[in-house]
Amino acid sequence: MSAEAPHVLVVDDEADLRELLVITLGRMKLQATAADSLSTAKQRLKEAHYDLCLTDMNLGDGTGLELLQFISQYCPTMPTAVITAYGSMKTATDAMKYGAYDFIAKPVALDRLRQLIEDGLGINEVEEHHEEEDNLIGDAPSMVALKSQVRKLARSQAPIYISGESGSGKERIARLIHTLGPRREKPFVAVNCGAIPSELMESEFFGHRKGAFTGAVEDRKGLFREADGGTLFLDEVADLPLHMQVKLLRAIQEKSVRPVGEAKEFQVNLRILCATHKNLEDEMEEGRFRQDLFYRLNVIEAHVPPLRERREDIPKLVRHILDRLSQAWEIPPPSVSSDAVNAIGNYAFPGNVRELENTLERALTLCDGNTILPEHLRLPSNRSGLASNRSSTSTSPPPIRPSEQSLEEFLQEIEKQEILKALDTTHWNRTAAAKKLGMTFRSLRYRLKKLELDRDDDETDDNE
Numbered sequence: 092m093s094a095e096a097p098h099v100l101v102v103d104d105e106a107d108l109r110e111l112l113v114i115t116l117g118r119m120k121l122q123a124t125a126a127d128s129l130s131t132a133k134q135r136l137k138e139a140h141y142d143l144c145l146t147d148m149n150l151g152d153g154t155g156l157e158l159l160q161f162i163s164q165y166c167p168t169m170p171t172a173v174i175t176a177y178g179s180m181k182t183a184t185d186a187m188k189y190g191a192y193d194f195i196a197k198p199v200a201l202d203r204l205r206q207l208i209e210d211g212l213g214i215n216e217v218e219e220h221h222e223e224e225d226n227l228i229g230d231a232p233s234m235v236a237l238k239s240q241v242r243k244l245a246r247s248q249a250p251i252y253i254s255g256e257s258g259s260g261k262e263r264i265a266r267l268i269h270t271l272g273p274r275r276e277k278p279f280v281a282v283n284c285g286a287i288p289s290e291l292m293e294s295e296f297f298g299h300r301k302g303a304f305t306g307a308v309e310d311r312k313g314l315f316r317e318a319d320g321g322t323l324f325l326d327e328v329a330d331l332p333l334h335m336q337v338k339l340l341r342a343i344q345e346k347s348v349r350p351v352g353e354a355k356e357f358q359v360n361l362r363i364l365c366a367t368h369k370n371l372e373d374e375m376e377e378g379r380f381r382q383d384l385f386y387r388l389n390v391i392e393a394h395v396p397p398l399r400e401r402r403e404d405i406p407k408l409v410r411h412i413l414d415r416l417s418q419a420w421e422i423p424p425p426s427v428s429s430d431a432v433n434a435i436g437n438y439a440f441p442g443n444v445r446e447l448e449n450t451l452e453r454a455l456t457l458c459d460g461n462t463i464l465p466e467h468l469r470l471p472s473n474r475s476g477l478a479s480n481r482s483s484t485s486t487s488p489p490p491i492r493p494s495e496q497s498l499e500e501f502l503q504e505i506e507k508q509e510i511l512k513a514l515d516t517t518h519w520n521r522t523a524a525a526k527k528l529g530m531t532f533r534s535l536r537y538r539l540k541k542l543e544l545d546r547d548d549d550e551t552d553d554n555e
C-alpha cells in the first residue's frame with residue numbers, strides 16, 4: 092500500500108448514507124471518493140486506483156452485484172464490502188459469492204462499519220505465506236486447484252464449507268485459509284461439534300458467568316469470544332443439535348453472543364469456516380440441519396479429494412510424514428523398501444491422510460528406525476486390494492451387537508475400548524492419545540468424562 096492514506100470508493104445512490112460513509116472514512120484519516128450510481132462507480136474505478144470499495148446493493152442504474160462483477164474483472168485484488176437492506180441475508184450471501192469480503196446491514200452501526208473498513212484494508216497487506224502452503228502436500232490436479240481456490244478464499248471473509256472424507260485434510264485446509272488471510276495474527280479456534288455434550292454446548296460456544304449453573308465455578312469466555320478477530324472452525328458441524336443450530340445462526344447473524352447467566356451481549360468479529368464428512372445437503376433434506384443455517388454457512392464450498400483419488404501424492408506424503416516423525420523423535424529418517432512402497436501404493440486408505448500417518452507412525456516404531464518393510468505397515472490384507480475396494484470406506488467387518496444391548500450401549504462400549512487402547516499405547520498421555528484417535532484434546536476429555544474414564548490426576552496431565 093502507498094505511503095499516502097488508503098483511498099476508498101463509496102458507492103451509494105442515497106445521499107445521506109453516502110455522506111455518512113465519507114465522514115466516517117475522513118475521521119479514520121482515509122481518503123474517500125463518492126459515486127452515486129453504477130456508471131459513475133465504473134468510471135471512477137477506471138480513472139484511479141482504490142484500496143477498498145464500499146457499495147450499496149441498490150445503485151439506481153444497476154446493482155451492487157453488477158459492480159462486483161465489474162470489479163472482479165477490472166480490479167480483482169481490490170477488497171469490496173456491500174451494504175445490504177436489513178435482514179436480506181440472501182443478498183449478502185450472493186454478494187460474497189460474487190467476491191465481496193464482507194457485508195454490513197442497514198441501519199449502519201458505526202463501530203461495525205469501522206471494523207469492516209479496517210478488515211478490508213488489512214486484506215491487501217497479506218504477504219505470501221509459502222511455508223504454510225509448502226506443508227500442504229498435493230501436486231495432483233485436484234489439489235493444485237484446491238490450493239488456488241484456498242488462496243482466493245483466504246482474501247474474502249465469506250463463510251466456507253469444507254467437504255471431504257474423514258482424515259482427508261479438512262482442518263488443514265481451514266488452517267491454511269486462516270493463515271493466508273488477513274486474520275492470521277489472530278486466533279484460529281477449532282471445535283469438534285460432535286464431541287461436546289449437548290447440555291454443555293451453549294456455555295462452550297458462548298461462555299458463562301461464574302455461578303450460572305452447577306459446575307460453573309468461574310467465568311468462561313466461550314469459543315466465539317476466544318476466536319474474536321480470528322477464525323472459528325466448526326468441525327463436524329452436521330452433529331450440532333437443532334436447538335444449538337438456532338443459537339449459532341443467531342450469533343452469526345447478530346455478530347454477538349450472550350454468555351449463559353449474563354445479561355449483556357458481547358460483539359464478536361469472526362470468520363466462520365465449517366466442515367463435515369457427512370453430506371450437509373442430505374442432512375438438510377432430512378430435517379437434521381436447518382436450511383437457514385445451511386445457506387448461511389455454505390456460501391462457498393471447498394472440496395478436499397480423498398487420498399485414493401490422488402494417489403500420485405502418496406510418495407511425497409510418505410516422505411513428508413516420515414521426515415516430520417523422525418525429526419520429532421530425533422532419529423535419522425528411515426528408508427522404505429520397494430515392497431513397502433508397493434504395498435502402500437496398492438492400499439485404498441479409507442481413512443485418508445490420517446490413516447497414512449498412523450500407518451507410518453506404527454511402522455516407524457516397529458522397524459526400529461532402519462528400513463520400513465511391508466510387515467511393519469500392518470496394512471489390513473482384506474482391504475489392500477485397491478481395485479476391488481476402490482470406493483469402500485469401511486474398515487474391518489463391524490462387530491455384532493448382542494441382542495440384549497441397546498445400540499447406544501454397544502457404541503459406547505466400542506468407543507470405550509478404542510479410547511482405552513489409545514491411552515494404553517500412549518501411557519495415558521491424553522494429548523498423544525487424542526492425536527492417535529484423530530480427535531482434539533478437548534474432545535477426548537469430554538469423552539473420558541462421559542464414559543467415566545477420567546482419572547483423579549487428570550487435571551495435571553498434558554497441555555491443552
Ligand SMILES: Nc1ncnc2c1ncn2[C@@H]1O[C@H](COP(=O)(O)OP(=O)(O)OP(=O)(O)O)[C@@H](O)[C@H]1O
Pocket residue numbers: 226227228229255256257258259260261262263264326368411444445448529
Ligand atoms: N495435504 C496434506 N499434506 C500434509 N499433511 C496432511 C495433508 N492433508 C492432511 N494431512 C494431515 O493428515 C491428518 C488429518 O488431517 P485433518 O485433521 O485436516 O483431516 P480432517 O479431514 O479434518 O479429518 P476429520 O474429518 O476426521 O476431522 C492431519 O495430521 C494433517 O496434518
